[in-house]
Amino acid sequence: MSERRKPYPFDRLEPKWQAIWDETRAFHAPNPGEEKFDPAQPKYYVLDMFPYPSGAGLHVGHPEGYTATDIIARYKRLKGFNVLHPMGWDAFGLPAEQYAIKTGQHPVVTTRENVAKFKTQLKRIGFSYDWEREINTTDPGYYKWTQWIFLQIYNSWFNPETKKAEPIATLLEAMKNWLGYEQWTPEQQRKIVDDRRLAYVEDAPVWWCPDLGTVLANEEVVDGKSEVGGFPVVRRPMRQWMLRITAYAERLLKGLDGLDWAESIKTLQRNWIGRSEGARLEFPWEGNVATGLLELAITVFTTRPDTVYGATYVVLAPEHPWLEAIVTREQRDRVREYQARVASKSELERTDLAKDKSGVFTGGYAINPITNEPVPVWIADYVLMSYGTGAIMGVPAHDERDWEFARRYGLPIKHVVAQLIPDGIEMRPSPAGITRVVQSKTGEKLGTWNDDRPFCGEGIAFNSPIIEGLLTPEAKQEVIKWLEMRGGLNGPTVKYKLRDWLFSRQRYWGEPFPIVWCDGKHEALTESELPLEPPALEDFKPSGTGEPPLAKAKDWIRYSENASRETNTMPQWAGSCWYYLRFCDPHNDERFVDEEAERWWMGPSIEKVVETRLVDPDPEWKPGGVDLYIGGVEHAVLHLLYARFWHKVLFDLGHVSKPEPFQRLVNQGMILGEDGRKMSKRWGNVIDPLDVIEIYGADAFRCYEMFMGPLEQMKPWSMKGVEGVSRFLARVWRLIMEENQAGEWVRSAAVQDEELTKAQQKITHATVKKVTADIESLSFNTAISQMMIFVNAFTTAEKIPVSAMRTFLVLLNPFAPHISSELWERLNLGGDITAQSWPEYDERFLVEDEIEIVVQVNGKLRDRITVALDATESELEAAALANQKVQNAIAGKQVRKVVVVPKKLVNIVTG
């Protein structure tokens, strides 16, 4: 492209202002105790999801959220807030390591380069970050505290009495009162403690990704493939570190109620946690009766205890630990063969083949506790070991899956719930022998049932002696009461889909665990041994066997004569679980965050408190936390759930002051390519922010990203659109500046100390009102529209009053900080624009003496009339009826009614 003339000299003034902001520390937020700190000034904490600094640099998606938060940060400062607006780097992770494997360059080096690149790019967009608070998760001064927090988790247990994390010491104390304490050996005591730690080691089947050479968390596996890279994963038993997030399932769920998050994200988390209420039932093993020795009972979980009369068989997961005891000699081979077949399937195959239910009879029988009849015990891979108890009661008549399974293997089907006939529907006679009618206990409700198909809804119980004729909710309660009387494990219970968090990875580029192993037992390092830095390695490659790369560093591993270091590393999420806390006090060597700094920045701002309309709100909730957090929706169940979990642990242990980290969360929508497709190299539709800034300037880039449409919506990029916004900024420039003979930009002669005309007065105040309200509601697109309307109104004016420009430039400043700073200076308005205060508007300037009233006939627009502002309702009615067009429309008809909405409209209704 040939050198085109810039519509205004953004290429000079943007770097100029960026340098000034740097030099003057314009956006530094003082902490309590710091020189310029003013406790009377309210705080506002506005946060971006910090990026992973990839080699590719920024794409247009990053600055979308960043611009939104920057507008808020700059706006809040002008409103007089002490604003915390920090940025940092989430720099541990796979890409840096994979790049290292490919090129041999150490991840430390690539990370440093990428961070430098990202930082330069972000500065070029003019974001008002407090760079003195920059943090990097790979910096030993940072991950020292990540490791420290891990130790807090490791050294805690979840006390079911208090429903809180507590130091292990309280467990040791509590244990003394437990039955049989005196007999325990130290070994047994140790095991009891280790089994209750919030960070524990488990040898269990985990997601192993051979291509990445590491294990992955549940949340990182999507459709049987790795979230990163899309490689296949397999189930494989391995010894791994787990974090007991399931202990917090209930509180993580409840805590959502008080948060000001999009309902869709809350729903995503709720579904992921997957709470369901039901009951545990014991089906005693029939072998008990024969041998009289074993007290074996198969415990099943069900959400429909009312259907227990219809339970005609029991199914165990193929991995169920009791199979050995239950399976008969005759069935042993077939069961083993089935187990082997299931184990060899990858998860993708297992779900893929799910359409056809398969299973094998174990030869054993269990006793249905309510009918006392023996029912066969099967194994089938449609029952998952990882959910509930790993065993179900098969109720084919009232569950689709059980129906399918029973039909395939010829198991008995017994109907015990009838479908309610909706009120007011007449029963029509059906073919005899198929549909039968049942009556409820009260005799008011009728139900039908049909032995052709399962019925999975709620209805009326029948063929069920103790709950005969009851509606499902009462029937459930009755069965639960009956179960509780039976004792044992029987009774009501709550299950969650959420699994514990698989926390170790077989990678080089992550935080090493502050753990050593001694005689097969794990021990924590002390705080003074932190940070534990990873060893220098030549070869970062995963071994492929599941042996972590750190295992190659023989010297590093050796901790003492008989102790060696843990060689797994933490997942990338570890660093991002608490970075928002570190931003409050990023250089502290004594604590992960200073207590006072944490209380201040995570404390309540004067923002209005969220109203929750819930019947049963979270009792734990307190106002406070990050006031506004903006980022992509892809973290809905990963980062956002993990961080909430860590925060709650830290809260329980008294290290932070609030139970939730992020009070208000907004997800920006994805930006698509110009062709409407997702931006990708494959389609060649990727837009580089720096290219755009080169041509149109950073202010135009920022404003376009906000003008495209609502922040949360997915929307396609348009270069023409950028041009439009760029034209708007150029018009702003020329409103105030003109070119002289020499081709220099000088203050326009039209800009004078003039009084505003009434119309100008009105539009100025209307613009202040609209822009203020729109920023508050994050409707940046309409705020920019309003500023365009303002500028359009002044471009035709012969004289441009300075006072209107003064107001306007402050409004524009959060959106286009460079041009507004420059024009502020050129107009000699005094001081720096960032030190101004946000303009106020006055309703009085918005009202007019005369207003336009809409006249409708039967709801259809007929005309508009101009009347005095204070016209009475009857005057309005008379004026409307006198209108010629109204007369035409109602000619020959009778006026039945006249609706008058003061200051708005008159609607004439004819018969």
Added chain:
RNA sequence: GCCGAUGUGGCGAAAUGGCAGACGCAACGGACUUAAAAUCCGUUGGGCUUAAACGGCCCGUGCCGGUUCGAGUCCGGCCAUCGGCACCA
């Protein structure tokens, strides 16, 4: 299958139950210019009526129905697209 979101001009979009399409893009016409770019002004949802202009009229927010003096907006039922979960007992 379940849960959630979204459907408005040629395009991005706007509209406390009260003038549908603000603002911007594109397109067309005009001014300026030797010319182009830039800039500025105007027109622009569809249709009918009119010789033409002015004007007048009808239709229009995915589809069907309801509430209301009045519905893009509220309620009920569909359809489509996108996203999440998915043998979760």
